[in-house]
Amino acid sequence: MNYKLAVIPGDGIGPDVVEQTLLVLDKVGEKFGHTFQYHKVLAGGCAIDATGGCLPQETIDVCKASDAVLLGAVGGWKWDTLPGDQRPERALLGLRKALGLFANLRPALLFEQLADASPLKPEILAGGLDIVVVRELTGGIYFGEKGVKDTDLGPAAYDIEQYAEEEVRRIAKVAFDMAMKRSKHVTSVDKANVLESSRLWRRVVTEVAKDYPEVTLDHLYVDNAAMQLVRNPRQFDVIVTSNIFGDILSDEASQITGSIGMLPSASLAQGNFGMYEPVHGSAPDIAGQDKANPMATILSAAMMLRYTFGLGQEADAIENAVKSVLDQGYRTPDLFAGEGTLVGTAEMGRRIAEAI
Ligand SMILES: NC(=O)C1=CN([C@@H]2O[C@H](COP(=O)(O)OP(=O)(O)OC[C@H]3O[C@@H](n4cnc5c(N)ncnc54)[C@H](O)[C@@H]3O)[C@@H](O)[C@H]2O)C=CC1
Numbered sequence: 001m002n003y004k005l006a007v008i009p010g011d012g013i014g015p016d017v018v019e020q021t022l023l024v025l026d027k028v029g030e031k032f033g034h035t036f037q038y039h040k041v042l043a044g045g046c047a048i049d050a051t052g053g054c055l056p057q058e059t060i061d062v063c064k065a066s067d068a069v070l071l072g073a074v075g076g077w078k079w080d081t082l083p084g085d086q087r088p089e090r091a092l093l094g095l096r097k098a099l100g101l102f103a104n105l106r107p108a109l110l111f112e113q114l115a116d117a118s119p120l121k122p123e124i125l126a127g128g129l130d131i132v133v134v135r136e137l138t139g140g141i142y143f144g145e146k147g148v149k150d151t152d153l154g155p156a157a158y159d160i161e162q163y164a165e166e167e168v169r170r171i172a173k174v175a176f177d178m179a180m181k182r183s184k185h186v187t188s189v190d191k192a193n194v195l196e197s198s199r200l201w202r203r204v205v206t207e208v209a210k211d212y213p214e215v216t217l218d219h220l221y222v223d224n225a226a227m228q229l230v231r232n233p234r235q236f237d238v239i240v241t242s243n244i245f246g247d248i249l250s251d252e253a254s255q256i257t258g259s260i261g262m263l264p265s266a267s268l269a270q271g272n273f274g275m276y277e278p279v280h281g282s283a284p285d286i287a288g289q290d291k292a293n294p295m296a297t298i299l300s301a302a303m304m305l306r307y308t309f310g311l312g313q314e315a316d317a318i319e320n321a322v323k324s325v326l327d328q329g330y331r332t333p334d335l336f337a338g339e340g341t342l343v344g345t346a347e348m349g350r351r352i353a354e355a356i
């Protein structure tokens with residue numbers, strides 16, 4: 001089969017990790033008889049530099065005309081002084097909205113080879129960690145009304161958190177469907193003791209749960225959830241939560257499984273279309289230094305093969321290649337705990353491609 005991919009390398013480490021991912025996809029294509037056709041387009045800071053805007057219409061058009069999208073990361077220090085509505089990160093929000101990507105799946109899986117890279121004690125990690133954060137991606141405070149106004153205390157700024165019942169219902173269904181394929185346990189995370197939007201969230205999630213009698217549903221406030229993730233992460237299977245809480249909790253989940261450089265994600269629309277992107281950002285502190293871990297993006301490509309293209313064997317091949325390179329002891333700096341062989345971005349990518 002021939003698959004058309006829109007590829008958005010973006011900024012910072014984005015282009016480096018995407019380059020390695022395309023090498024791996026090419027190897028998968030060779031091995032299984034597929035062709036992956038790449039159409040590279042601009043978004044983020046590089047698009048601002050080239051066109052004056054962070055999200056050119058051409059990028060949206062190419063994404064819509066493709067079978068799936070692969071994205072590195074956007075943003076960086078160079079553009080930090082721009083006004084909020086012109087920042088590179090707006091490209092990401094704009095793409096998610098334009099492509100209808102309301103469901104962000106963020107699996108946090110502990111590779112057993114990396115237990116020494118996790119800050120958690122071995123007794124907490126015993127038995128492994130396998131959590132999926134199901135994050136609502138096109139609503140909530142990142143998309144609510146925002147602005148500035150004068151108050152008694154002087155100039156103020158605001159961002160509104162708002163959820164429609166339907167937005168909560170559709171993400172809750174994604175979470176419950178996922179739980180049915182896993183260990184039938186959903187934890188919904190909100191702040192319903194304080195926020196009206198969270199009270200609506202909790203009510204709707206509870207209603208959706210009635211259609212899934214086999215699934216156990218728990219509710220946690222986000223502050224407690226953040227603490228429980230470190231104290232006893234094995235209590236979680238599927239976590240469903242809002243845009244901002246999911247953003248924060250998934251970065252936290254990445255650390256307990258070793259590194260944010262390991263966490264892939266799928267941003268899905270209704271149907272099979274999706275944008276696949278690592279959980280991490282553009283990491284300007286290590287950009288251009290051959291230090292970035294490309295595995296989060298490579299594993300995102302595996303999610304693309306599985307979810308959008310239905311290529312389970314091919315996705316397994318990527319995940320097994322990652323495991324085999326970890327078994328051989330290769331570690332990028334974020335994973336290096338004193339043992340094994342320290343390698344850079346390019347060597348890690350090449351070794352995974354060779355292991356396909
Ligand atoms: N999806 C995206 O495009 C995202 C973009 N951003 C943007 O990225 C820029 C930097 O944001 P930060 O808050 O620093 O978050 P970040 O995720 O880029 O980096 C946080 C820390 O993790 C490290 N790190 C991240 N990815 C890594 C990898 N693959 N291998 C090894 N280490 C890695 C970085 O070196 C840094 O110390 C900002 O402009 C931010 O807005 C942030 C998050 C997501």
Ligand SMILES: CC(C)CC(=O)C(=O)O
Nearest residue numbers: 089090092093142247279
């Ligand atoms: C622009 C931000 C919302 C990106 C981010 O941190 C994320 O999606 O994880």
Ligand SMILES: [Mg+2]
Nearest residue numbers: 247248251279
């Ligand atoms: Mg984030």
